[in-house]
Amino acid sequence: MHRTKDNFKYLTTAPVPKVIMTLAVPTIVSMLVTSFYNIADTYFVGKINTQSTAAVGIVFSVMSIIQAVGFFFGHGSGNYISRKLGAKEDEAASRMAATGFFLALSLGVILMLLGLLLLRPLSYALGSTPTILPYTERYLGIILLGSPFMIASLVLNNQMRFQGNAAYAMVGIVAGAATNVILDPILIFVCDLGISGAAIATVISQVFSFCLLFYMGRREGNIRIHYRNFTFSWSFVKEIIGGGTPSLARQGLASISTIFLNVSAGNYGDAAIAGxxxxxxxxxxxxxxxxxxxxxxxxxxxxxxxxxxxxxxxxGFWFSVKVGFIFLLCCSVAGMGYAEEIVALFRKGDPLVIETGSAALRWQLITYPLGAWIILSNMMLQTIRKSVRATILASARQGLFFIPLIFILPYYLGLQGVEMCQAVSDMFTFVLAIPLSGGVLLEMKRKEAVAKR
Known part of the structure; x- marks a missing residue:
């Protein structure tokens, strides 16, 4: 555990901007590459037809549920691990690492079996139209086979991050994502497997990422996963629930909101769902x-x-908010002028997809900079175990506000209501986030003042 002690000293004494930048670079790379391979699926599948593009969007809501479970156990156990390592209670951290991992893997197998048994009704419930259904069933049926590996990979990734070993986590995630991007065109076009090829590429990449992350987790400085450390106790389960519920709420509601979004967009045709x-x-x-x-x-x-x-x-919070706001502001300004060109990269041959997509993108870009405060507030509240506040905030953007709005706005504004729904939800969430996180920041300031007396 020598490396863990070094991490404690570095994280608690080194300059805050330096620590965050050092830890952020590998996690940013991991997130960008992961998002890139999700985009790669959409890009390559978009070369097949509009229905395949729509099917990938529909199945994304299931992938969000799978990710929600992974983040629930990964963040729930990871938050506990980081606090215990900060308090120099290494044994408790080791037991939590094993408990979170094996519980997540077991639930992943259960979700896979349920999904396969209910494949057709699930495809309809997600928003498939009759023309999209065959593509959804093919893609989803294969994706579900990789769900245990996706969940377990997310747990390992987050546990490494919370130990301060983000570089190890990055290697596993990036390698899996790169594998997916390489296999996509080969299996889709060269092997002529179509949308099934995209799904197979995703599952292979998830299995590879899991194996690599498990191997990296046994390197020096990481808490090793051993079944003998598995501890099914109410105290550990309660910690996972408390630390992971905000992630589950955020990702789970994102999945539900995507389903409602697809159903609402489906009223305006397959092109609207694809856009x-x-x-x-x-x-x-x-x-x-x-x-x-x-x-x-x-x-x-x-x-x-x-x-x-x-x-x-x-x-650290204020430094992260400032950097995030500036970055998102630059993205918003750049994206406003090239919305049509950006959407056309994915489905150039369908003007209706470009029209719907570019309008929705411009609406979302308006409120993107506000996401810096929303997302970082949620991360801080979750990490310091302010579970109620974190869960409320995590539920707001894709649940508390988005779900009612996706019914109300299209009723009065038609397709434009679908396109602008996320932007309006983001505005309301920002207003809610200010008192939720502001109160905790003031509380920490008071504790700091008391400690100095």
């Missing part, structure tokens, strides 16, 4: 930088909060 699917992937790619940067902040946040160094937590 909104493309915009969702573009938004995910842009936000992946901010999420990666925030993941660089989380280990510093967890270690220093556990060690009672509240000034460093606040300093």
């Amino acid at each position: 909104m699917s493309i915009v969702s992937r573009i938004g995910m790619f842009i936000n992946s930088f901010l999420i990666g940067f925030g993941q660089g902040f989380q280990p510093l946040c967890g270690f220093n909060y556990g060690a009672g160094l509240y000034a460093r937590v606040r300093q």
Whole structure:
């Protein structure tokens, strides 16, 4: 555990901007590459037909549920691990690492079996039209086979990050993503497997990523996963629920909102579903930088909060918000002028897809800079175990506001209501995030003042 002790010293004493930048670079790379291979699926499948593009967007909601489970266990166990390492309680951290991993892997197998048994009704429930259904069933049936590996990979990735070993986590994720990007065109076009080839490429990349992450987890400085450390106790389960529920709410509601979005867009044809699917992937790619940067902040946040160094937590939060806001503002300004060209990269041959997608993209770009405060506030609240506030905020953007709006706005504004729904939801979420995170920042400032007396 020598490397763990070095991490404690570095995270609690080195200059805050330097720590965050050092930890953020590998997580940003991981997030960008992961988003890129999701975009690659959309890009290559878009060369087949509009129905295949729409099917990938529909199945994305299931992938969001799978990711939600992975983040639930990964963040739930990871937050606990970082706090215990900050408090120098290494044995408790080791037991939590094994418990989170094996619980997640077991649930992944259960979800895979249920999904395969209910494949057709699930495809309809996700928003498939009769013309999209055959493509959805083919793609989803294969994707489900990789769900246990995707969930387990996310747990390993997040546990490494919260230990301050983001570089190890990056290697596993990037290698898997690169494998997917290489296999996509080979299996789709060279082997003539169509949308099934895209799904097979994704599953192979997930298995490869899992194997590599498990191997990297046994390198020096990481907590090794051993079944003998598995501890099924209520105290550990409660910690996972408390630390992981915000992620589950955020990702789970994102999945539900995507289903409602697809159903609502489906009223305006397959092209509308395809256009909104493309915009969702573009938004995910842009936000992946901010999420990666925030993941660089989380280990510093967890270690220093556990060690009672509240000034460093606040300093790290404000530094991350400023950097995130500037980046998203630049993306918004650049994207406004080239919305049609960006959407056309994915489905050039369908003017209706470009028209719908470019309008939706411009609406979303208006509120993108606000995401810096929203996302980083949620990450801070979750890491320091302010579970209720974190869950409320995580639920707001894709649930509390988005789901009612996706019914209300299209009713009055038609397709434009679908296109602008996310932007309006983001505005309301930003207003909610200010008091939720502001109160905690003031609380830490008061604790800091008391400690100095």
